[in-house]
Amino acid sequence: MPLKAAGTAAHLAEQFTQVRALTCALAEPLSEADAQVQSMPDASPVKWHLAHTTWFFETLLLERFEAGFRAHHPAYRMLFNSYYNAVGAQHARPQRGLITRPGLAEIQAWRRAVDRRVHDWLSSHPPEPALALLTLGLNHEQQHQELILSDLKHLLGCNPLAPAYRARPAHAGKAADVPALGWVSHDGGPVDIGHAGAGFAFDNEAPRHRHWLAPHALADRLVTQGEFAGFIADGGYGDPRWWLSAGWDWVRTQQASAPMYWQREPQGGWSAFTLHGLQPLQADAPAVHLNLYEADAYARWAGAQSGMPLRLPTEAEWEHGVERSGAAARVQTMGLCADTLESLHPQADLARRGSAGHGKGPLHQAFGQVWQWTASAYAAYPGYRPWAGAVGEYNGKFMVNQYVLRGSSFATPRGHARLSYRNFFPADARWQFTGLRLACDLR
Amino acid sequence: MPLKAAGTAAHLAEQFTQVRALTCALAEPLSEADAQVQSMPDASPVKWHLAHTTWFFETLLLERFEAGFRAHHPAYRMLFNSYYNAVGAQHARPQRGLITRPGLAEIQAWRRAVDRRVHDWLSSHPPEPALALLTLGLNHEQQHQELILSDLKHLLGCNPLAPAYRARPAHAGKAADVPALGWVSHDGGPVDIGHAGAGFAFDNEAPRHRHWLAPHALADRLVTQGEFAGFIADGGYGDPRWWLSAGWDWVRTQQASAPMYWQREPQGGWSAFTLHGLQPLQADAPAVHLNLYEADAYARWAGAQSGMPLRLPTEAEWEHGVERSGAAARVQTMGLCADTLESLHPQADLARRGSAGHGKGPLHQAFGQVWQWTASAYAAYPGYRPWAGAVGEYNGKFMVNQYVLRGSSFATPRGHARLSYRNFFPADARWQFTGLRLACDLR
Amino acid sequence: MPLKAAGTAAHLAEQFTQVRALTCALAEPLSEADAQVQSMPDASPVKWHLAHTTWFFETLLLERFEAGFRAHHPAYRMLFNSYYNAVGAQHARPQRGLITRPGLAEIQAWRRAVDRRVHDWLSSHPPEPALALLTLGLNHEQQHQELILSDLKHLLGCNPLAPAYRARPAHAGKAADVPALGWVSHDGGPVDIGHAGAGFAFDNEAPRHRHWLAPHALADRLVTQGEFAGFIADGGYGDPRWWLSAGWDWVRTQQASAPMYWQREPQGGWSAFTLHGLQPLQADAPAVHLNLYEADAYARWAGAQSGMPLRLPTEAEWEHGVERSGAAARVQTMGLCADTLESLHPQADLARRGSAGHGKGPLHQAFGQVWQWTASAYAAYPGYRPWAGAVGEYNGKFMVNQYVLRGSSFATPRGHARLSYRNFFPADARWQFTGLRLACDLR
């Protein structure tokens, strides 16, 4: 699948303005210190995200297409190259936080300069392949917008003072009753998955191809924080029966006893660190910050409680199920935008949707709450071809030892998610906004 | 799929005798020191293999079914438990080599005592579920027979003296010309894979289920040592284009520059450490001791050389292709047995087979040479159910972060391999007898 | 030795003002990002130094002596406690850099508030033991002033852009000829070392006690950068003969081939990263950023070149030699102060001193250039008693696996150094301003 532009130059110019502005809005409440620190090798400083997304436009787009291109600063090409061997040397990932100079103001100035240059260039009738790269740059920056929030949460979560990124919304209410799990079943058979047709998609979503599904059912909503607390209360983190062998090793090595950011309250119950500071656990909201091991163990435990063969869905089951349920229709209206910055945590949004159906009913919470772990290892679709050039390193070279997550989270920018989207992380990663939807074998 | 006995008590008694004897034959040339040492956490001492396979029969079979059961030694239940949490505590894996007492003679005596008890018990009309467990125990011991050879090779390979496990066969000849790669193509569509019907299989090979294949072709033979040397000569270990990102990290961290056990000769060329000591590289024999990263990188490089979209096959492509080609017919006559102990290395067996065909021709070297990496992560088949009881921990709990290998190697015991067999190892493992067969997208 | 006040309340108030101001002056050129980052576990963020030195006054002084004490912020007591178990819990050292909140402005405000409170309290006729603690707090802050410069240099040195902390002084000239090493000899016998009498000293400098010296000579100046380059040119980092066994392990593990911050220039020669950015190596200046292994190896190599039994001096040899030479007389006029901030690197200050003498001549460069490694492990003097209370943890509990350095560096604040001062670091530390003076056995 070739890389394609998602609109005209004029349309993309408008999008460019919006996307770039949202990134700045995300960084706006931060001190230079907040934006500087790298809290672990897997996370990057916010300043680095601001720089790297700009690097993408300058190095992969302007360097190739801008007339009379001159680099803003000759060292930035190496300094903010994440992993593109085709571009050349890279600053070591675990040392991103050590680069205090250029400072935040210099990076912001670079951003503004590149913004101007891109707009100027866009008005010069750029060719379609260039607009396609710009489109990719916009989607790339949207991915980093979500990472800004997860990486920043990790940093603030390391602080014993549990500082809030933004003040808590006033309207947070009491936990409502969560409807019982409903199941949407499928008889199995051939289905087609993967991106096809119009609109931007990453190369790893293509080609659209056939897949044979086994009979199964998908839960019509996500597992909640309250349900996950039941797993803990039943001794779930201490019982090897529920865990993959590697998961059990992880539990013991990390001495894990609850999801990331959960804290046991002295008087009983749980609180959880959020981007709005430490909050009482919201039992009716989707469980979040689970890794694959925890999601898989929960499914096994829940299966034993219910007598059903529960498991994680495959990505094909998820994609086809969501497509069939029509749940993807509203995806464009969901997710992070300038209007949602005051409420940055998964929500219990079920009550207003009515009770869950059975059979071919809707799959609630497919998008906009938490990414959903699947049982599918991240691998090439049959016939997959990476894009040509340096951007061929974008997705394909990570297709090993990672697992696919589907849907999107509250932190995924509006307009970025889609039905065929394949997010991926290693099995032990839990600092992303990741939860689970159960599936069940039907046979 | 329930665990089933692979024959009558009398038949199994005969098999038991043979399998147990082969294990002893493998250990026969070893000193007590050779049998004692654990050369890395992933490998186990030969003495531990001798003990653990005996533990399997005593703990999982006799403890449950033998009248008047009394443990041979009360501590062995914990000491030689590999990973069965349902059985209880386990001696830590990386410390298996520290147990010098019981000594080798005591373990051999234990083996003989358990052999007698199993035979006595077999003559007492044991029930079918017990015979099924015995069948599993035999297959389990066969797996450890191959591990004895790979683990022992690793140990001897750490010795600068490069000692031989057994003397080299006299008849080793000159490398013959290897026929050019042929391709066996498939138009895609639904196929069934997985074990069904009679005969023993592991739970992870079931249930048989439908899979939709994309159009593709499989190479009709394995990649050779000579071909892999071409990858090295072309700078393959120094060029990030060929490598998965995690593979490239592995190359640099390990400073890898050739397959495991290869040594550059001062005067040029390569030699390789084998179970028969250091030998000149046999260019026409299948490449072996590759990990998934190396296999994948070779495929990408070979694709760039040939202009074809080469990759590793999926396990469904492999299984269906081998089934269709009829190559599984001879599997029962191949592999390790008392007669093959003098030649313990993959062979260049192509010349005697005639030239490779195209289309639906035979897939050579499917079995009995080296295990073949696939692109498929090790995961549950749709509808997979682990066996009941402690043996439910045999396979299912390892279904993460590993990749499937298909076929069998020269070190796989005769009678153990089959079409639906799923071997699995982590992507960076190279001490097993692992190589590759290329596949190609057809679209 | 009891902790004693170094003057009247009025005198200490003046000192307090000066010391606190110098710390702020050191931080003044830094961005909030520069002040935030911790570049390795051994180093601390500048902001942490600003906070911890304030914590010292608030927690160890005001909490005990201020009427109506109220903590500025309840969490700071734990957050900025370095290692005082008697005070209670501590934030983990390697995570000091993760505390982005409180921000730099809040810490500066805390500093000002504590400054005011200390001054108010000083005007209320505080008792002598309280003034003694204040005196300690001033010396403590002076130690952190030097650490601010070494830790900050480490951070900036990790940046490929090699940013300067302050612009380079204009007057840097050409390297002058360094006078040949002279030797100041001693016939051996009993001498007294250690602090006694008036003036502040740390508990580890007492009691003054007798020591028997062997006949020896001390070099009359420090080893220069140019001399150390000769060691490298002679293959010093590749020859195990010169190295302690642990030093040789360090060389190979770290692949060390030059002192920290040295860079080989493409056209030959060396440059070195300094607080004024990357500069050509100043051959006539003292060698700096050596660890004990490098200092010891240099001595052994220089001994082999010269046929003399060269080694590092013991701390008793150093202290007595410097005392006898009168070199300590000018110590109060040397070192870091508001006037020296424009030149933050060891200097070649030998030319203006005339040629080196022999016999009982002067020992040049005893203070104000670089700390000088000794052969003496950091241990208690006979009869050593730690101070009472929490400040008893200041020095005594570190008396293992460290080595004593004597003298002072250009970064040691004026008024802080003295003859009996015992600095100490582990043998492999090289980010401090550490060099060496040679000694020679005379027998």
Next chain:
Amino acid sequence: MPLKAAGTAAHLAEQFTQVRALTCALAEPLSEADAQVQSMPDASPVKWHLAHTTWFFETLLLERFEAGFRAHHPAYRMLFNSYYNAVGAQHARPQRGLITRPGLAEIQAWRRAVDRRVHDWLSSHPPEPALALLTLGLNHEQQHQELILSDLKHLLGCNPLAPAYRARPAHAGKAADVPALGWVSHDGGPVDIGHAGAGFAFDNEAPRHRHWLAPHALADRLVTQGEFAGFIADGGYGDPRWWLSAGWDWVRTQQASAPMYWQREPQGGWSAFTLHGLQPLQADAPAVHLNLYEADAYARWAGAQSGMPLRLPTEAEWEHGVERSGAAARVQTMGLCADTLESLHPQADLARRGSAGHGKGPLHQAFGQVWQWTASAYAAYPGYRPWAGAVGEYNGKFMVNQYVLRGSSFATPRGHARLSYRNFFPADARWQFTGLRLACDLR
């Protein structure tokens, strides 16, 4: 101090026979597996000790002095070189246990062959420097005899079955009352320590030199197991007040709560693993397997209990005190020999000695029980010169980050210990036979 022969060729021939025989006697009860395994990088396999001691004679003696020298096996020169860079390459220390070939029988044959060659050579009027090297080889082998026991104990102690090296002596009786600690005081002043005069000594014991002692007292016996149990019962491992900072880090990292090999009994009390298997703790015997941190913490705790400034002695205090007390007179009659192999653990030998004196009374248990940690870092004596040639690497290059132990243990071969002997280990080592004697400041 030059290396000197400790007798005539005939005398040394007799000694050689005896020393070599004791090594074989130590290995005699071991299986080939026992002799093969390396239980941690710091420990070596017994087979390696057998080989390396032989290597010493063949490589450092015969290679230089034997007429018509021919190596027994060309690879052994590298394979069994411990750390002599002057000899050339070395097999990596942590991989000593991987060398299963040559086997134990081959190493024993090598030993016998070298024994014959040494005896033949001794009858050919060898020159004095060669006899001096032989003398060193004998002392070297005696050091490895003690290491054989400590390393073997570590290996057997890793085995959950707690196997005995040799059966327990029958006569083990009840713990007797231990006399109260007595103190032997010294007024301070100049003393001479270090080896001088006749008899073999290592280069690090010379030159004899003057040292100024402070007034102090030495305990007249060692700290017992029962006394150390009191430290534990008082919460000693949980209270940072007693520990050096590095020691406290060690406690928490290792989760240490008792000396090595101690096990809490279910019904209360302690047992300890010994070379005779698991035994009830012998309260009246000297505490053993303490590292410097534990010894130092015990001294600080005991000081707080008694109100005395207790600490570890310096090596000068120890040597002079033992010399003055006459306790070294019997050293030649103590320690490991063919007659003591049945009782391999420190003994409570105080009862038969009568009550402890004060003043200049005897220092009991100076030799033959456990090595005694001192407060002295292992460093060169003033004027120290390593021996010439490869044996110059024997001692000098380890003079950093280690601490001196004095006396000897039950496992030190008879004839090997002496007053000036300097044993040394890192502060965290506890697998040696190490305990402590208290000292006290007198001022």
